[in-house]
Amino acid sequence: MRLLVKGGRVVDPANDLDKVLDILVEDDKIVETGQNIYAEDCIIIEAHGKLVCPGFIDLHTHLREPGFEYKEDIYSGTRAAAAGGFTTVCCMPNTDPVADNKTVISFIKEQARVKGVVNVLPVGAISKKQEGQELSPIAELFQAGCVALSDDGRPVRRADLMRYAMEYAKMFDLPIFSHCEDRDLSGDGQVHEGFYSTYYGLKGIPAAAEEVMVARDIILSQLTGAKVHICHVSTRGSVELIRRAKEEGVNVTAEVTPHHLVLTDEVIGSYDADTKVNPPLRSREHVEALLKGLNEGVIDCIATDHAPHEREAKDCEYNMAAFGISGLETAIPVSMKLVHEGKLSLKRWVEAYTVKPASILNIDRGSLTPGGKADITIIDPELIKTVEVEKFYSRGWNTPFKGMKFKGWPFMTIVNGKIVFEDGEIKV
Structure with missing residues (x-):
């Protein structure tokens, strides 16, 4: 053709x-x-x-298959990606069974070949069953076709395990996609800890819950020399930690979601569970810091963190609802709002969806080069x-x-x- x-x-x-x-x-x-x-x-x-533009790449998509097809599957998820303007998506491993072995990775790749309409790149789990206790067979995952490793949805609590994961991942030039959250600090929080959490009577998640883990993984990246990619950055402190790390030559990259760029925690006053996301929507000073970091290249790319749920998971009390936003089909118009408002240049916006994510994955995509x-x-x-x-x-x-x-x-x-x-x- x-x-x-x-x-x-x-x-x-x-x-x-x-x-x-x-x-x-x-x-x-x-x-x-x-x-x-x-x-x-x-x-x-x-x-x-x-x-x-070059085909847009999403580094952070939850396709849910296998195991949670009632939320999303590869058929519906890749069509949502295509409708959203994405040509390549990286699918996260928090499936059932967890994508921690070549059998599950092979299944995902075959389903994507048969039912998918965009390029699907699997991300393998850092730890077996994402339990944070034992490393997944990283060489096996690499050979099966994984482009990165992550326990996204769950933080890797043990620093020693994360260190070992980085050391093994470095052997295969695989980036570690880190979900930075200290569960001892976030606890059973629902929203950003601040004025609006107090005003609306919802339990808060402090910015520090993210930042202490960002700091830890930057230090471990510096120790091991491994590639570390910080997922869904949401706080001013995280931006500054990443900025300092890059200035010191640490091999760290980062992403921000469209919803964290355009929404503040003020919207939780609707008690609409569709505003409930992890990390939570933050206050205005954090949103402004994220945009500044994206403009300056401290934050490398925009990723959707597409997290679809069935209606029952959201149509309930706020504290009972699942975290997550279905983001593939709105990412371009929502984030392009910043371009139209003059807050982000068109070139930087396109770069954040194309050449930057391609370079993080080290794949031959993200450009319109002949050949x-x-x-x-x-x-x-x-x-x-x-x-x-x-x-x-x-x-x-x-x-x-x-x-x-x-x-x-x-x-x-x-x-x-x-x-x-x-x-x-x-x-x-």
Whole structure:
């Protein structure tokens, strides 16, 4: 199949491109980028007035399969990703059984091959059953195709185990994706510890619950030389710890979610459990620090932490509800709000979804370089739509953005040279 994307504004930070160009795709490769490209026998995609970017990559997705298919599965989750403009997702290992061995990883890869519509990269568990007591067989996970290791959803409490994990991961050049939370400090907290937790009578989670673990894992990264990626950063103190670590040459990277960039803990006053997420939505000074860190490159990328749930898990009392937001289908419009408001440059925004996550994973994606894989995300920056959860491809309707209007939505998603999403509809 040949595709010719015509006249879009090509924004490709990896190649320092921001200009109106055409892109020619043949089979699964980008053949040529340039002006006024002519080619016969191809599908013409008119991209005038649209942004043409490398395929967006999400480092942090919960596809839930195997074991929790009533929340999400690979079929629905990858369609949600395509509808959200993502061409590649990293799926977290907190499944049932846990993705801590080659059998489960092979199952995920096969399901993705048969049922998926985007690239699915499995993340293996750091510890067996994510219990934090014994290391998973890391060499086996690497050979099975894992691109990173994480116990996301659960922190690795034992510092010695995390050290050993880093030392083994370094042998295979695998990054450790760290869920930084001190459970002794977060306890049974529900929201950010501060004014609004007191005002609304909800148990708080202090910023320190995140920061002490960020500090620990930075120190362990410095000790071992391993790659450590801090998941869903949410506090000012974490940003400063990461900043200092990078200045000292520690091999650390970080991500922030769209919801932590645009929402504050003030929204918990609705008692809508869709605002309940871990780490919690923080106060304004933390949100401002996150945005500053993202602008400055202290925080490397934006990741969704897509955590879909069945209705029963959210339609209940706040303290009984599950943590998590279904984020794949709203990530682009929600985070593009910052671009429209002039708080984040377009180049930095695209970089945070493309070349930066690709470099963390050390994969050949995240650019529009001729000869590379034809993963392309096309965005209509002027399209205004309301978030309608009833139209989600994800099984998870749990989003605090329901009913809100945003400007800038995915128009087309091309994965390995195939159109998988166009103008609101999945095409495969």
